[in-house]
Amino acid sequence: MDWYDAFKGVSAEAEAALAEEERVERSSLLRRLRDNLSKARTTLRDHFRGILFERVDESLWEQVEEALIFADVGVEATVKIVARLEAMAAERNIGTREELLDALAQVVSDMLRPADPDRQRIDVSATPAVILFVGVNGTGKTTTIGKLAYRLKELDKTPLMVAADTFRAAAVEQLEQWAQRVACDIVKGAPGSDPASVVYDGLAAARSRGRDVVLIDTAGRLHTQVNLMKELEKVRRVVEKLIPGAPHETLLVLDATTGQNGLRQAEVFREAVEVSGVVLTKLDGTAKGGIVVAIHEALGIPIKLIGVGERLDDLRPFDADQFARAVFSGEGVK
Amino acid sequence: MFESLTERLQEALGELRGHGKLSESDIDKAMREIRLALLEADVNFKVVRDFVAHVKERALGQEVIQSLTPAQQVVKIVNEELTALMGAGDSKLAFGSRPPTVILMVGLQGSGKTTACAKLANWLKKDGKRPVLIAADVYRPAAIDQLVTLAERVAVPVFAPGADVDPVEIAKRGIEFAREKGDVAIIDTAGRLHIDEDLMEELARIRAAVKPHNILLVVDAMTGQDAVNAAQEFRARVDIDGVVLTKLDGDARGGAALSVRAVTGKPIKFVSTGEKLGEFDSFHPDRMASRILGMGDILSLIERAQEQIDEQQAAAMEEKLRRAEFTFEDFLVQMKQVRKMGSLSSILGMLPGIPGAKQLKGVQLDDKQLDRVEAIVFSMTREERRHPEIIDGSRRQRIARGSGSTVQDVNNLLKQFREMQKLLRSMAGGKMPRFLPRGFGM
Numbered sequence A: 001m002d003w004y005d006a007f008k009g010v011s012a013e014a015e016a017a018l019a020e021e022e023r024v025e026r027s028s029l030l031r032r033l034r035d036n037l038s039k040a041r042t043t044l045r046d047h048f049r050g051i052l053f054e055r056v057d058e059s060l061w062e063q064v065e066e067a068l069i070f071a072d073v074g075v076e077a078t079v080k081i082v083a084r085l086e087a088m089a090a091e092r093n094i095g096t097r098e099e100l101l102d103a104l105a106q107v108v109s110d111m112l113r114p115a116d117p118d119r120q121r122i123d124v125s126a127t128p129a130v131i132l133f134v135g136v137n138g139t140g141k142t143t144t145i146g147k148l149a150y151r152l153k154e155l156d157k158t159p160l161m162v163a164a165d166t167f168r169a170a171a172v173e174q175l176e177q178w179a180q181r182v183a184c185d186i187v188k189g190a191p192g193s194d195p196a197s198v199v200y201d202g203l204a205a206a207r208s209r210g211r212d213v214v215l216i217d218t219a220g221r222l223h224t225q226v227n228l229m230k231e232l233e234k235v236r237r238v239v240e241k242l243i244p245g246a247p248h249e250t251l252l253v254l255d256a257t258t259g260q261n262g263l264r265q266a267e268v269f270r271e272a273v274e275v276s277g278v279v280l281t282k283l284d285g286t287a288k289g290g291i292v293v294a295i296h297e298a299l300g301i302p303i304k305l306i307g308v309g310e311r312l313d314d315l316r317p318f319d320a321d322q323f324a325r326a327v328f329s330g331e332g333v334k
Numbered sequence B: 001m002f003e004s005l006t007e008r009l010q011e012a013l014g015e016l017r018g019h020g021k022l023s024e025s026d027i028d029k030a031m032r033e034i035r036l037a038l039l040e041a042d043v044n045f046k047v048v049r050d051f052v053a054h055v056k057e058r059a060l061g062q063e064v065i066q067s068l069t070p071a072q073q074v075v076k077i078v079n080e081e082l083t084a085l086m087g088a089g090d091s092k093l094a095f096g097s098r099p100p101t102v103i104l105m106v107g108l109q110g111s112g113k114t115t116a117c118a119k120l121a122n123w124l125k126k127d128g129k130r131p132v133l134i135a136a137d138v139y140r141p142a143a144i145d146q147l148v149t150l151a152e153r154v155a156v157p158v159f160a161p162g163a164d165v166d167p168v169e170i171a172k173r174g175i176e177f178a179r180e181k182g183d184v185a186i187i188d189t190a191g192r193l194h195i196d197e198d199l200m201e202e203l204a205r206i207r208a209a210v211k212p213h214n215i216l217l218v219v220d221a222m223t224g225q226d227a228v229n230a231a232q233e234f235r236a237r238v239d240i241d242g243v244v245l246t247k248l249d250g251d252a253r254g255g256a257a258l259s260v261r262a263v264t265g266k267p268i269k270f271v272s273t274g275e276k277l278g279e280f281d282s283f284h285p286d287r288m289a290s291r292i293l294g295m296g297d298i299l300s301l302i303e304r305a306q307e308q309i310d311e312q313q314a315a316a317m318e319e320k321l322r323r324a325e326f327t328f329e330d331f332l333v334q335m336k337q338v339r340k341m342g343s344l345s346s347i348l349g350m351l352p353g354i355p356g357a358k359q360l361k362g363v364q365l366d367d368k369q370l371d372r373v374e375a376i377v378f379s380m381t382r383e384e385r386r387h388p389e390i391i392d393g394s395r396r397q398r399i400a401r402g403s404g405s406t407v408q409d410v411n412n413l414l415k416q417f418r419e420m421q422k423l424l425r426s427m428a429g430g431k432m433p434r435f436l437p438r439g440f441g442m
Helices: A012-040 A046-054 A060-072 A073-090 A097-112 A139-155 A172-182 A195-209 A226-242 A261-273 A291-299 A320-329 B005-017 B024-040 B045-060 B071-087 B115-128 B143-154 B166-183 B196-208 B227-238 B255-264 B285-292 B298-307 B312-320 B328-340 B344-349 B367-378 B382-386 B392-405 B406-426
Strands: A131-136 A157-163 A185-188 A213-218 A247-255 A277-281 A304-306 A316-317 B101-105 B131-136 B184-189 B215-221 B242-246 B269-272 B280-282
Touching: A012 B131, A060 A073, A060 B045, A060 B312, A073 B024, A097 A320, A131 A139, A131 A226, A131 A261, A131 B269, A139 A157, A139 A172, A139 A213, A139 A247, A139 A277, A139 A316, A139 B215, A157 A195, A172 A185, A172 B143, A185 A195, A195 A213, A195 A226, A195 B298, A213 A226, A226 A261, A226 B285, A247 A261, A247 A291, A247 A304, A261 A291, A277 A291, A291 A304, A304 A320, B005 B312, B005 B406, B024 B312, B045 B255, B071 B255, B101 B115, B101 B166, B101 B196, B101 B227, B115 B131, B115 B184, B115 B215, B115 B242, B115 B280, B131 B143, B131 B166, B166 B196, B184 B196, B196 B227, B215 B227, B215 B255, B227 B255, B242 B255, B255 B269, B285 B392, B328 B344, B328 B367, B367 B392, B367 B406, B392 B406
Parallel strands: A131 A213, A131 A247, A157 A185, A157 A213, A247 A277, A277 A304, B101 B184, B101 B215, B131 B184, B215 B242, B242 B269
Antiparallel strands: A304 A316, B269 B280
């Protein structure tokens, strides 16, 4: 998917300008990702190379299962995928490695694609559009906000950051450095102050300064911390109260290295703050991030963005086909 | 779907319990459950394969078949194998013959290195050492500020020359700084991907420059299958000595701990279990295995309690409890001691039978609730705390106003308190529990 297709509510001219830029940028990005992936000691392609020369038999299916487990897809979703793949293999009389790989990618991307493609877009059509970022500690919320602010500015939006992580030492400073880097407005609270009140100030500032997208950074919290989850609910309530219809997006930031606990995180965060999408970060490592398959399958939460590196432009719209292929064939995500 | 590893194993082994002797198909059935449970717990699938094969081999042996209680034998084998996989005995830090002892903290982005550095410093300080923190993460925005802030909180010296200095240089000069200011140097490095050639090379250069006594890999307990890739690569490039497992206060089953231990052969040395700086402990593989099998981490709890509760005070309290003379004043003292042990949820997590959040759904683990209870007690006069029976309607109103709560809150607390006293009276003469009865004030 392309950037100009990733948002609901950006202007046509901005989209067109970006489309051209996209084409140029893509080739180099892809090369970089290939480099990264080739550095990984064993990619899944190697895994499949070894196994898929064989005929399609029982042990092969077991190995497909293992490959899925290895990608953190999880036992339940793996069983589902294999069952669908088996049906497809029988139906299409699949006998070769390539055919099976294609079918596998297809099954997985089908599982990742929301029925309504609109649901995968990030809604910034309201003014101001409010995006709340939530997640457990260390997944890359602050970094994602920095990169998204950069992208929004490219699209002629005027983002404003709200540093509502008043808990973690120097979290505000971290977001502040991103704000400087991408030349974006920021509203911040004092360390230890109530995050809900910082959010209140941030929304008021966005209105009075006429900013059109508000990006709210919250403190990382384990979903098992009852009082911290309540604090987050309060933040959401303040947003709802101040701007009817907001937050327009509540994005759960998830680390691609996360295992099966990711599903639980999504479940609990959804219950608390109505998560509208997932940002899957750190896909530039060797982790596959397969837990998002389970998350979309079980909870219907669409994956909206992926993080693929340290650079400002290393945040990308999520594309189910490309993701499925990258996860199970060792090709880069673009 | 979210049954804990404990439950799954209990389920698998519970079925075995019904039989007198084990058939091979019984064992196969149990092993399949164990395999699934471990995979769902994020244990790497190769590690799972080896583990299950090993357990099966032992279970099929004569010792089980001819044993009088085969089910118990299987539980024992799984427990032993789990313990063996995570390394036997306690894992300690290596200390240099001449100070400063150097500890290099490495890991992926967001695993919790900076926080772990501060917590380790705090832990070492309590142990009588004089730790010094060194800020060598020059890449992540404000990482240095974060370490400096945490150092202040722990009250240890910090060496932070800034983000425009080469990390190798920072580490080298940091050791000099540590030699003057303390006896242990903890170096915080930038998070890096194990496939990032340049940054891994930089880490190798830091290692060569400061020759650390300990290189600790910080691993997020929620990590999935990829934990083995990162761990293997960090071990290959900088030869780690051990692992710090973080974010263990969540409900992740922590299979990464097993995986990392199995593929690197390096021990897990510490676990980090909460938002508070004191929530950091040395790792006990035997206890972890017991915990996985549902016996609870009662040993850790007892140790922490012993460290933080004044023994004499506890004895006096027990005496009072025994004679059912427990008043609100005693209650305040008791509450203060429980708090010293960390957050309520981390304490409850260590108790047997409460392995995960699932069982705790009805129980509010809200530390703020404790604040409210405390506020109510603080609003009582000394006389009222000693003789709660004199608290009448107008006193209740005053207490409610004073503590910013409602009369109903005060009533609830008084009611619970009376029930507890009743309970104590009925138990008088018996051995008293050291901790607040569950449900009290919650």
